[in-house]
Amino acid sequence: xxxxxxxxxxxxxxxxxxxxxxxxxxxxxxxxxLSLKRNEVHSLVGESGSGKTVTSTCIMGLLPTPPGxxxxxxxxxxxxxxxxxxxxxxxxxxxxxxxxVFQEPARYLxxxxxxxxxxxxxxxxxxxxxxxxxxxxxxxxxxxxGLDGGKRILDSYPHELSGGMKQRxxxxxxxxxxxAFLIADEPTTALxxxxxxxxxxxxxxxxxxxxxGILFISHDLRVVHDISDWVSVIYAGRIVESASRxxxxxxxxxxxxxxxxxxxxxxxxxxxxxxxIPGKVPDxxxxxxxxxxxxxxPLAEDICKxxxxxxxxxxxxxxxxxxxxxxxxxxxxxxx
Amino acid sequence: xxxxxxxxxxxxxxxxxxFIISTIIFFVIRVIPGDPALVVAGLDASEDDIQAxxxxxxxxxxxxxxxxxxxxDIVRFDFGESMISGASVNKLxxxxxxxxxxxxxxxxxxxxxxxxPLGVLSAVHxxxxxxxxxxxxxxxxxxxxxxxLGMILLLVFAVKIPIFPLFGSDSLxxxxxxxxxxxxxxxxxxxxxxRAAMVEELxxxxxxxxxxxxxxxxxxxxxxxxxxxxxxxxxxTGIQFGYMLGGxxxxxxxxxxxxxxxxxxxxxxxxxxxxxxxxxVFIAVVxxxxxxxVDILYSVxxxxxxxx
Numbered sequence: 001x002x003x004x005x006x007x008x009x010x011x012x013x014x015x016x017x018x019x020x021x022x023x024x025x026x027x028x029x030x031x032x033x034l035s036l037k038r039n040e041v042h043s044l045v046g047e048s049g050s051g052k053t054v055t056s057t058c059i060m061g062l063l064p065t066p067p068g069x070x071x072x073x074x075x076x077x078x079x080x081x082x083x084x085x086x087x088x089x090x091x092x093x094x095x096x097x098x099x100x101v102f103q104e105p106a107r108y109l110x111x112x113x114x115x116x117x118x119x120x121x122x123x124x125x126x127x128x129x130x131x132x133x134x135x136x137x138x139x140x141x142x143x144x145x146g147l148d149g150g151k152r153i154l155d156s157y158p159h160e161l162s163g164g165m166k167q168r169x170x171x172x173x174x175x176x177x178x179x180a181f182l183i184a185d186e187p188t189t190a191l192x193x194x195x196x197x198x199x200x201x202x203x204x205x206x207x208x209x210x211x212x213g214i215l216f217i218s219h220d221l222r223v224v225h226d227i228s229d230w231v232s233v234i235y236a237g238r239i240v241e242s243a244s245r246x247x248x249x250x251x252x253x254x255x256x257x258x259x260x261x262x263x264x265x266x267x268x269x270x271x272x273x274x275x276x277i278p279g280k281v282p283d284x285x286x287x288x289x290x291x292x293x294x295x296x297x298p299l300a301e302d303i304c305k306x307x308x309x310x311x312x313x314x315x316x317x318x319x320x321x322x323x324x325x326x327x328x329x330x331x332x333x334x335x336x
Numbered sequence: 337x338x339x340x341x342x343x344x345x346x347x348x349x350x351x352x353x354x355f356i357i358s359t360i361i362f363f364v365i366r367v368i369p370g371d372p373a374l375v376v377a378g379l380d381a382s383e384d385d386i387q388a389x390x391x392x393x394x395x396x397x398x399x400x401x402x403x404x405x406x407x408x409d410i411v412r413f414d415f416g417e418s419m420i421s422g423a424s425v426n427k428l429x430x431x432x433x434x435x436x437x438x439x440x441x442x443x444x445x446x447x448x449x450x451x452x453p454l455g456v457l458s459a460v461h462x463x464x465x466x467x468x469x470x471x472x473x474x475x476x477x478x479x480x481x482x483x484x485l486g487m488i489l490l491l492v493f494a495v496k497i498p499i500f501p502l503f504g505s506d507s508l509x510x511x512x513x514x515x516x517x518x519x520x521x522x523x524x525x526x527x528x529x530x531r532a533a534m535v536e537e538l539x540x541x542x543x544x545x546x547x548x549x550x551x552x553x554x555x556x557x558x559x560x561x562x563x564x565x566x567x568x569x570x571x572x573t574g575i576q577f578g579y580m581l582g583g584x585x586x587x588x589x590x591x592x593x594x595x596x597x598x599x600x601x602x603x604x605x606x607x608x609x610x611x612x613x614x615x616x617v618f619i620a621v622v623x624x625x626x627x628x629x630v631d632i633l634y635s636v637x638x639x640x641x642x643x644x
Binding site for chain 1: 541546549550552564
């Protein structure tokens with residue numbers, strides 16, 4: 001293994017991104033801050049359309065501009081702002097320092113290239129390996145991600161392999177250059193439940209053996225509960241609550257987080273009507289003023305419609321932050 | 337091993353196609369009103385003469401027997417003699433085929449040389465100069481008839497500026513202008529298809545993976561996207577090539593080239609039934625062989641096909 005050059009954190013600071021379509025402007029991210037530490041899983045949770053994928057695309061430097069526009073913010077790695085780097089230098093980071101695993105391996109692998117080609121091209125490009133050396137390294141990585149039948153898999157096309165194997169291959173490709181950080185965008189959503197568990201275990205064990213920081217993007221709170229060290233909840237392009245896993249699941253402060261937790265089906269709730277959150281995430285081009293959640297919030301009062309709540313510390317140190325005017329306030333039975 | 341079975345399956349399908357085509361052409365010819373013997377003999381021949389011609393043509397026996405003979409002749413690649421010239425159909429076709437083949441190969445090569453780079457360029461730099469150039473070109477290519485283009489080419493490059501010969505067919509130089517006339521329109525079709533396929537592939541998810549790997553644009557386009565895009569292009573190019581091998585009747589006529597197209601055209605004018613039959617079967621065989629080759633190429637490009 002080559003020496004690591006990366007710092008221990010990947011810092012996203014006040015990222016503000018919009019999409020321009022003709023006259024319309026959609027605010028996809030409205031000031032996102034996240035920090036990702038080595039050997040830690042930081043989950044980003046939210047409904048679809050809340051800005052999870054935009055965040056990860058932007059970190060990878062893959063945001064198409066236009067239509068995307070970065071209004072402000074920084075992504076700091078090794079004292080460098082990745083957003084200021086030229087494309088050529090960004091390519092040195094992509095795959096090598098920060099790698100990504102996607103949701104549907106079947107669609108995210110090239111159907112006409114052998115698996116061997118798809119994994120070795122990166123090793124050859126980033127680490128300057130020869131073909132033979134790269135193939136040997138690929139076999140080592142296959143062992144690491146629990147793929148047996150190494151040589152045969154190198155010679156296979158993606159469609160010849162099962163869904164679980166394909167996702168292991170995606171992961172193998174992502175970790176092949178020993179990246180400091182890994183972005184996993186719903187890596188288990190397209191898999192069945194037993195496979196989900198295996199892949200999650202694999203991701204956790206790789207985090208430890210490779211000392212990786214993982215940004216885990218998901219809408220599934222149960223998965224997030226199993227895997228995370230830290231959890232941030234995103235709503236309409238803003239992080240509404242961020243805390244260690246224990247804090248977030250035992251003592252959620254933001255009404256959105258609380259409602260999300262209540263909507264997890266659970267054996268204790270058998271027989272009761274499952275809580276749902278009425279309405280849906282607002283369109284990015286039509287985000288309500290004040291607190292964006294006020295249209296769906298049981299606590300909303302007049303102030304919520306006009307004043308956007310500041311992000312406040314609610315725990316000791318920096319262990320828990322949330323953005324709500326009525327932190328921790330209880331509400332009566334939610335009318336469904 | 338799987339690949340061998342695949343080839344055997346496709347080969348059997350090829351034989352079946354040829355069998356079906358030859359059966360259809362046999363019955364179609366017999367359904368067309370008129371007795372070929374009457375055509376050969378002329379209006380004032382005696383009944384005995386006509387009967388003699390029927391015996392010579394083999395049309396005196398029942399249709400079932402004729403069909404049997406036809407099939408057994410085909411198996412031996414024997415298509416009989418031309419009713420007009422008396423030469424064997426095989427000889428006539430094989431004499432003309434090299435010219436048609438050269439013309440088709442040149443035409444399709446010219447088409448591909450123009451179409452693929454321009455199509456890829458248009459897709460990669462959408463709404464750029466090259467893209468608009470490609471659009472204008474393909475509109476013109478599809479709208480301009482090849483006989484008109486052929487005549488203009490002759491007028492400009494053989495008459496006004498005599499770089500190329502006006503007629504003749506004995507050197508490659510004679511085939512350049514006809515190949516351009518033929519390839520121009522093919523290029524238009526292949527260009528549109530290349531652009532569309534390339535745009536589609538560049539929007540696929542695996543391209544995002546390739547970008548996330550930190551690959552260069554060049555690798556993403558030419559290693560990842562182009563190979564997938566070529567799958568569709570190969571199929572259409574093959575079909576176009578197959579058509580061209582049947583003889584480019586109009587272009588051959590404009591440039592007075594003695595190719596297959598002209599041979600078959602005159603066979604139809606003169607009701608030369610054995611030559612028409614032989615010609616149709618020949619075209620069918622060539623067409624099937626081209627498709628067979630395309631299928632194999634296709635499966636090399638697209639590993640998924642081999643399974644299904």
